Amino acid sequence: MFRPQEAEEQGMAPARRMAAGRAASFANPAAFARPVACGSAVLDLTELAPPADCNPGNWRERLARADLVPDLAEDIGSRRWWRGMGTLLGLIVLALGFWPDFARLDAAPAMAVDAASAEEFRAQSIMPLARGGESGRRMGPTRAYREVPFVPERAEIELTSVLSPGDSLARLFQRAGAASDDAARAEALIAAQAEQGGIAPGTRVSFVLGPRRAPGEPRPLVGAQLRARFDLALALHRVGAALALQKLPIAVDTTPLRIRGTVGDSLYRSARAAGAPPQTIQEYLQALDAHISLEGDVQPGDSFDLVFAMKRAVTGETEVGNLLYAGLDRGSAPVAELLRWGNDGAFYSASSFTTESWVQGGAGMLLPVNGRVTSSYGQRFHPILGYSRMHAGVDFGARWGSPIVATAAGVVSFAGYHGGHGNYVRLEHGGGLGTGYGHMSRIAVAPGERVSAGEVIGYVGSTGLSTGPHLHYEMYRSGHTVNPLGTAFATVTRQVDTRDLDAFRAKLVQMKSLRTGAALAAAPQKIQRIAMR
Incomplete structure (x- = not known):
């Protein structure tokens, strides 16, 4: 069942016996410390590094143990550090060796095209006539072809043009080739019937130019037609050597x-x-x-x-x-x-x-919003910050979204978010007087805009340091805040004249008795087209 140790070792494979021997050597410190001879070399087992010529396969292990990429921030100047520096320089040289070449690449020479090939390309290409394009293959002359000394012009030309902003009818006619005296006469006749300010830009003008009296001369204006007003169209036609104007009323x-x-x-x-x-x-x-x-x-x-x-x-x-x-x-x-x-x-x-507006007695300034005073000007305990400080304005309680109006005519010097004021508008009224409006939900003006008294500049909100919807209203004199309630505000009511009440009621009944969409019942018709010749 059990074999002697010698028999066990003899039955081992050579590799297993070698491994067992190495294990036994390391397990015996005394034997491990004795130097041993290997050929002409003497090995010290304490160094654990036998010479390469003793075991040729050990160079791979030594290469694997070598640290080729050490931290260059440590052991500066040591052999290990120089080995890492050499690795770095070698990699740099290798990278530069593979650097791409950015030299210019010469294109292939253009294909040589002879006259016959160019003609073939031209015959198959498409190009606008306005740019000199021709299509189709050119054919040789035949008996059906005859040269003429000149190309005859059309006797009359019908054109339609649109009047541009800053343009005039006279320039429009002249650019089309009409004679200058005809263009000036036509513009004068049309301007006499047009609305104040002349013909509106965007008006379509249809006109006819007659034959030239001689080659190179401008053409005479034979006739024209356009919409001068919403309820009037005009037609020009030539009677003998003069131009006559005809009105074409349009039912509206x-x-x-x-x-x-x-x-x-x-x-x-x-x-x-x-x-x-x-x-x-x-x-x-x-x-x-x-x-x-x-x-x-x-x-x-x-x-x-x-x-x-x-x-x-x-x-x-x-x-x-x-x-x-x-x-x-x-x-x-x-x-x-x-x-x-x-x-x-x-x-x-x-x-x-009635319509209502709020006017400050004596000063002619409007109340900024239809509301009641909830906090006055002066020292007060701030409900959010938790300490007393100066309240440099007056608070008006009002519903969210109520319109805020300018108390006097002025210029918007600021419109935007302003710290604790939230959405804020500042107006300058001249003479050192200014007003401020805070906590708006929306702003309806922009900086630099001029506003009139009573014009809506924003809407009541609760932006900034605010506990609820209200308007914070400030007044400035020479850059310093003053009490806006220094003068009382009064409400002034403007009423319809009692003599007009019956007419007012009748007009109101007329508006409310209109049938929805009644104005869209008329059937469109076309304007009579006048012969412009």
Whole structure:
């Protein structure tokens, strides 16, 4: 069952016996410390590095143990450090040896094209005639070909051109080749019938030029036709040697257009979806904004109602005018009924026949917002910062989104975010007087813009250091804040003249009795085309 150790060792493979011998040598310190002879060399086993000629395969192990990439920041100047430096320099030389060549690459020479090949290419190419292009293969002359001394011109040329901004009819005719005296005469005849300011840019002008009297001379103007006004077209035609003008009136329907709809997520988008023009919607929102809060009083499901002036010619063109009526209903109850009235174009509420503005007694300055004073000018305990400090203005409590107006005419010196003031507008009114408006939800003006008294400059909000929606109003004299309540504000009501109340009510009934879309019922027709010859 058990064999002697000698038999066990004899039964081992040579490699196993060698490994066992090395293990036994390392396990015996005394034998390990004795130097041994290997040929003519004497080995010291304590160095654990026998000579290469004793075992030729050991150079691979020594190469594997060699540190070719040491940290060059350590042992500077040592053999190990110089070995790493040599490795680095060798890699640099190797990288430079593989550096790409950026020398210029010569292109292949262009293909030589003889006359026959060039003609073949030309015959198959396509190029605009205006640039000298020709298409098709050239053919040799035949009996059907005959040279003529000159190419005859067309007797008359019919052209259509569009009047550009800053251009004139006379220059337009002359550029087309008309005689200068005909162009000047035609412009004078047309200008006498056009609106103040002349023919509008973008007007299409159709005209006919006659045959030249001699080669190289300008052509005479035979006739022309254009739209001088929305309700008038003009036609020029030649009678003998002179030009005559004929008026062509265009029937125009001036019935106002009424658009109604239901407010969705956005009043503006709902009105646009109903077909209202963008400029009319802006007028509508501005009219409502002066009487109600667009953010607080307008709710989804409300009904908007607007009537605006509109012209529609029998030719199909339309022209949108001013907003005439602005209404907003919630169910069967009106929220706002506003009618444009008077020469100033102001909107008056149908419920009271008044418009309101707030004027400061004596100084002629308006109250910035329709609200009540919630915090006065002076030292106070700040509700957010938690300590007392100077309150350099007056706070007016108002609903979120209420319009804020300029208290006097001036220039916007600042409009943007201003620290604790949040969205802030500063106006300079001249004479060292300035006003500031803080905590706005939105700003409606820009720096450098000139505003008039009562013009909306923003909307009540709660931006900056604020506990709720309100307006922080400041007044400056010579750069220093003063108490804005130094003079009392008074409310002044402007009413419709009592002699006009019946007419006002009748106009309001007329606007509300219009059928929605009634102005779009007319069928378009075409203008009679006058012979321009």
